[in-house]
Amino acid sequence: MHFAAIDWFIVVVYLISSVAVGLLGKKYIGKVSDYLVAGRELGTYAGIATLAATEIGTITFMYNGELGYKYGFAAFAAALISGLVMIVVGRTGLVIERFRALRLMTVPEYFERKYSRGLRLLAGILVATGGILNMGVFLKIEGEFLTIVSGIDSRYLVAVMTAILLLELVYTVVGGMMAVVITDFIQYVLLSVATILVSIYAVYHAGWDNIVAKISSTMGSSGFDPIQNPKFGITFLIWQVLLWFSIHTCWQTTAMRVFSTKSPEISKRVMTWTGFIYLGRGMLPMLWGAAALTLFGVGAIDNGVPLPVVNGQTLAPIDAMPAMLASMLGPGVKGVVVAGMLAATMSVNSSYLLGWSAVISQDIILPIREQMGKPALSSRSQILVNRLANLFVGLFLMFWGLYYTPPGAVYLYLNITGTIYLAGTFICVIGGLYWKRANTLGGYLAMLMGAAGAIIPFFFLHWSENITGFCAFGLAAFGLVLGSLMGKRAPTSLAGAT
Amino acid sequence: MNYWLIFWTASLVIAAVSFAVITGIVMVKGYKDLRSMFNRLAEQRTHDHE
Numbered sequence: 363m364h365f366a367a368i369d370w371f372i373v374v375v376y377l378i379s380s381v382a383v384g385l386l387g388k389k390y391i392g393k394v395s396d397y398l399v400a401g402r403e404l405g406t407y408a409g410i411a412t413l414a415a416t417e418i419g420t421i422t423f424m425y426n427g428e429l430g431y432k433y434g435f436a437a438f439a440a441a442l443i444s445g446l447v448m449i450v451v452g453r454t455g456l457v458i459e460r461f462r463a464l465r466l467m468t469v470p471e472y473f474e475r476k477y478s479r480g481l482r483l484l485a486g487i488l489v490a491t492g493g494i495l496n497m498g499v500f501l502k503i504e505g506e507f508l509t510i511v512s513g514i515d516s517r518y519l520v521a522v523m524t525a526i527l528l529l530e531l532v533y534t535v536v537g538g539m540m541a542v543v544i545t546d547f548i549q550y551v552l553l554s555v556a557t558i559l560v561s562i563y564a565v566y567h568a569g570w571d572n573i574v575a576k577i578s579s580t581m582g583s584s585g586f587d588p589i590q591n592p593k594f595g596i597t598f599l600i601w602q603v604l605l606w607f608s609i610h611t612c613w614q615t616t617a618m619r620v621f622s623t624k625s626p627e628i629s630k631r632v633m634t635w636t637g638f639i640y641l642g643r644g645m646l647p648m649l650w651g652a653a654a655l656t657l658f659g660v661g662a663i664d665n666g667v668p669l670p671v672v673n674g675q676t677l678a679p680i681d682a683m684p685a686m687l688a689s690m691l692g693p694g695v696k697g698v699v700v701a702g703m704l705a706a707t708m709s710v711n712s713s714y715l716l717g718w719s720a721v722i723s724q725d726i727i728l729p730i731r732e733q734m735g736k737p738a739l740s741s742r743s744q745i746l747v748n749r750l751a752n753l754f755v756g757l758f759l760m761f762w763g764l765y766y767t768p769p770g771a772v773y774l775y776l777n778i779t780g781t782i783y784l785a786g787t788f789i790c791v792i793g794g795l796y797w798k799r800a801n802t803l804g805g806y807l808a809m810l811m812g813a814a815g816a817i818i819p820f821f822f823l824h825w826s827e828n829i830t831g832f833c834a835f836g837l838a839a840f841g842l843v844l845g846s847l848m849g850k851r852a853p854t855s856l857a858g859a860t
Numbered sequence: 861m862n863y864w865l866i867f868w869t870a871s872l873v874i875a876a877v878s879f880a881v882i883t884g885i886v887m888v889k890g891y892k893d894l895r896s897m898f899n900r901l902a903e904q905r906t907h908d909h910e
Contacts, residue, residue, distance in 0.1 A: 390901045409893075410886050550890075551883070574865065587864050641878060642875040
């Protein structure tokens with residue numbers, strides 16, 4: 363069933379109002395800290411909305427739906443870990459409390475405070491590369507979702523992607539974090555309503571008992587037991603714990619919300635409550651994927667699960683969930699759900715555009731200028747550099763998104779591209795904050811060995827994601843310890859203020 | 861398998877209820893939060909201009 367006039371109306375109204383409201387953010391931009399971290403004035407509830415909206419996108423629904431389709435309830439383990447680790451980070455204040463007290467604007471900025479400008483530059487390059495590669499697959503997959511659900515001809519996929527990106531760019535470039543925070547609030551409300559609606563529809567249409575029976579007959583006990591499931595197992599679960607600790611503390615877009623809060627105490631509260639949202643962020647779309655398997659999983663067996671067949675056409679597992687939405691949602695409801703998914707898409711993309719462009723401008727361009735002996739830029743000029751970096755990232759994403767198709771499950775591709783910089787960054791941050799011996803040589807070795815440990819095993823040796831992840835984090839830790847014990851003691855002491 | 865099913869069912873219920881309840885609270889209090897944030901920023905800007 364394709365889009366009705368009422369659905370188009372809802373979507374168009376949402377798009378116009380979202381961009382218009384986003385543009386209002388411009389009037390609050392004075393300093394570069396207003397543009398990047400909302401003047402550090404974010405309260406608890408607006409903080410929860412912007413953090414949740416930033417990390418819940420159509421891409422999140424798609425890859426979690428794919429996991430639910432392919433691995434059944436066993437996939438819930440990944441969602442459970444992501445939520446519980448976030449609650450632990452919030453309750454303990456691990457890294458985030460000190461980060462906020464240091465009044466940072468980007469994660470690599472910490473590297474100059476603790477280690478050296480050179481290491482900040484290296485961290486900036488790795489953070490921007492890993493982050494942009496990570497984001498590179500978003501547009502294509504989001505475009506796929508929208509074309510399937512709305513019934514737009516797939517030939518217009520590129521045009522749909524371009525339109526989405528341009529709309530996000532308009533308000534992100536102009537209003538920075540102020541615009542992102544305002545739009546995130548509206549988008550969070552809309553995407554949450556859509557999430558709840560789809561969950562009710564999915565269980566109603568597929569039937570809970572049928573979902574359980576389908577997973578049981580297709581996957582046996584490995585559809586329920588993550589330890590027994592060959593794709594997961596103990597190594598995967600331990601890697602996920604490590605990975606999520608690093609994401610919740612050092613992922614640039616998440617960290618920017620921590621930096622934007624009014625105080626370290628509020629940053630902890632935001633993180634704790636968003637942890638509960640993270641449980642649903644993973645499990646609910648996984649449930650949709652399992653429901654899509656129940657309704658459409660009747661095709662040829664591929665990697666142990668039947669491929670989805672919709673109207674006689676065989677699809678990829680990742681497309682089963684949007685196909686299910688297209689077939690089960692009626693006029694009006696479909697418009698609300700697609701507007702919700704568009705909201706999710708735009709909140710993630712605008713935040714990611716701002717996050718990675720902030721790193722390019724603050725941690726690559728500005729340190730290089732200073733190294734060349736050029737005078738420091740004014741706040742106004744820094745905002746201009748940020749805006750240009752934003753445009754550059756947007757254009758790059760357009761072309762990369764068209765060219766590249768990730769191998770295997772999208773969730774795992776995202777994990778690995780994130781690990782390129784997260785392994786070294788997390789180890790350097792933990793070492794820098796909690797180990798007095800950590801020094802610049804150790805920092806360099808950790809960053810380089812962590813990146814090599816992610817890139818070489820995954821892209822060249824084709825090792826599994828779990829082993830690649832352990833390799834990256836293990837090598838980064840080894841590099842930090844080795845370099846720190848070999849090199850001079852670091853004299854730096856970091857004092858922070860709120 | 862039964863234990864896992866019970867565990868995942870309970871986890872799913874907790875996740876869904878938390879998601880819905882927190883969304884409701886954030887919808888109401890988040891709006892107030894944003895308003896006071898922009899009021900403070902506007903005051904700061906006025907103060908800076910003076």
